């Protein structure tokens with residue numbers, strides 16, 4: 001993707017701007033007018049698309065490979081989600097409960113976000129505060145008042161905190177997910193631990209429910225929602241000689257998804273040939289019966305933290 005560097009100012013969609021100079025961040029823009037925050041600090045590099053508040057690249061300086069997978073055929077277009085990285089699903093996960101014409105996984109991943117603050121943590125990580133901007137699309141799809149912000153901390157670890165504040169005078173319910181695509185050497189050779197003994201709904205079997213007895217390995221399409229799950233997931237990748245740990249708070253569902261060959265090839269932006277073999281999604285979520293009720297003037301924060309360990 002080719003981008004040009006802009007002056008160190010971050011503009012809202014209405015053209016007003018604030019100067020948020022920070023030694024480790026730069027604003028760039030691509031040929032389609034999408035803007036990105038580029039982070040390069042002593043610990044890591046990252047790129048965040050302001051559309052969707054979407055982390056599309058993160059690579060600690062100790063790693064030879066990016067930790068997040070990004071499709072070579074990702075589309076960088078206004079109003080469409082970018083395939084890879086950490087798409088934000090909000091205020092619903094999967095299909096909308098009552099209106100199938102609405103975008104699957106909600107609108108937050110295709111809406112412009114604004115950078116409202118940045119600083120450096122004690123460990124040298126770069127911390128950004130972003131806020132989703134309301135548009136006609138969001139107002140049509142969600143009639144009540146709320147504030148959605150996200151704190152993204154980029155360092156040796158990547159941490160994302162998604163905060164939903166209810167500004168209405170009644171409770172409301174949301175579904176949400178960090179739909180994270182991990183970059184792996186080969187999906188047929190990785191393992192995921194941390195989900196044994198949990199009940200899952202198998203989306204490929206009409207949401208039928210089963211208990212997981214195994215460490216997860218993959219030899220075909222896989223699309224499961226593990227319910228009432230908290231605790232870490234560990235993705236072991238002997239090919240890249242590393243383990244990726246996913247730790248969460250206030251996430252009670254974990255979704256594991258890989259499309260495999262046929263579905264990947266029928267999805268326009270999944271990449272060609274065998275690129276799908278290099279990704280697996282571990283999604284920290286609140287889905288199905290784990291959707292969250294938020295009371296007036298209360299804030300709910302779902303967090304995930306990703307760390308890489310060598311093996």
Ligand SMILES: O=P(O)(O)OC[C@H]1O[C@H](O)[C@H](O)[C@@H](O)[C@@H]1O
Pocket residue numbers: 081104105203223224255256257281283
């Ligand atoms: O193509 P998308 O809307 O990004 O969804 C991609 C995938 O997301 C989730 O993991 C779902 O469980 C899958 O059923 C879906 O196919």
